[in-house]
Amino acid sequence: MSNSNKNPGTSTSSTCHPEPSENTEELWGLVDKHLLHYGRDFVREFISHASGSYLYTSENRAIIDFSSGQMCATLGHNHPAILGAMRRAEESVIHLDSTMLSPSIAHLGKELCDLLPEQLSKVLFLNTGAESNEAAIRLAKLYTGKFEVIALTGSWHGTTSGAASNTYAHGRKGYGPSMPGAMAIPAPNCYRCPIAQCKSTCNLACLDFSFDYLESVSVGSIAAVLVEPIQSAGGIIVPPDGYLKKLRKWCDEHSILLIFDEAQTGLGRVGANFAFEIEQVVPDILSLSKTLGAGVPLAATVTSPQIAETTCDKGFSHYTSHASDPLTVEVGLAVVRTLVADELAARAGEMGQYIMSGLRELQKCHEAIGDIRGRGLLIGVEIVKDRETRTPDKERMTSVSERCFELGLNINRVGGPLSVWRIAPPLTISKAEIDLSLEIMDKAFDTA
Ligand SMILES: Cc1ncc(COP(=O)(O)O)c(C=O)c1O
16 A cells, blocks of 8 residues: 555556656646636646546556546546447547437437436436536426526535526635525535534424425525435535435425436445435436546436426427537446446445445544445545534645545545545445555544
8 A cells, every 4th residue: 555556557548648758847837827727726746547446647656536536437437338438439420410319329318217217208418417407407497487496505516507506515606696596495414413403313304494494585486496315515415314205295295396416426326326216206307417427528417208398398498519419428328338237336335335334443543533424435524623523624634635645545525614525436446445545544644
């Protein structure tokens, strides 16, 4: 284990390395001069290639990727099935007029819907998570004729205007008004209960509060509630038992559509094909993205024939340049087929438990690990100053993460006020890679 862990031999890539003669200092000069800063600072090591669970720096330093890129590469980096699909598209067709279809889209439509309940059988293929949420919101507004949209505090649905209006994790300040009708209710964070009295004895009081609150603030035009079945950017918040069922019931009673944003939870990550299966709550509209293309920009908005038909009659329009594009669709088909053939959802469940038990061992030695939560291979580790006060400790989270990176492990940190590690490795990660990652974390806590 350690940063001396040079290429462990898992790389299958030999053609994509930078020229050995390339001067990385000069390259960083170009980056600083020409790239627009869009968030956290760039990691100051170039990643020259990646394979499976590993990233390789231009110095050929191997780093286990505990975040699957930006929580997308569920099959691992540069999986042969994805490369094969890209090659097939290269040899046939990459892009088309949005009214023209390649044969693969028929297969993907069917094979994706085969994984879903019967009522979710109409799909629109797009590119990003924000886009699929925009489509979901537009469908809901057109279908219901209403305009208010409810999301949860701590949610992240994307940075386009409709999605951003319903994003509350962070990044809201400074951009002027959000969409009329966008409103938030408190996230059901059991470690930091928004209704302090119900701490440790959850009776879904936050949801009862939300219903009363909405009754008061809504102008009577709620089109939809938009929810991540497990909130990711908000700190890996798993709703308490019964929360989503109760929300579903309330939506039905008020003729409000329920939209699940399964950008991160869909396609196997949580130990089931979709998080809604675990909760046994079916949404009216399902938004899929990140994990559907597994590293390639493919997203999907899925709904019922009834919503599809009504909105079509009302002239639903959601034209984008890359809707139904053959390249991304071909990759999506490979992803869905690999997910099913390799039983990756079950694998995520098994590996998730393996990581969880390793993390609980670490928690015994490191006071800073306040809470560990999640499902399957979507796991949150909350770093606190002490377990009594549960005060978030951003500084410690950052220093330990940076030390992990030096030692060969990439861990994603959520933004916003909380100090939570977001652990989301490829579903193909091995036990040996998990063991090595846990060893690195242990050492990083001791030496950061
Ligand atoms: C739950 C969720 N929805 C939507 C998005 C936005 O997706 P994209 O960045 O592809 O627009 C994200 C991105 O992190 C996400 O986590």
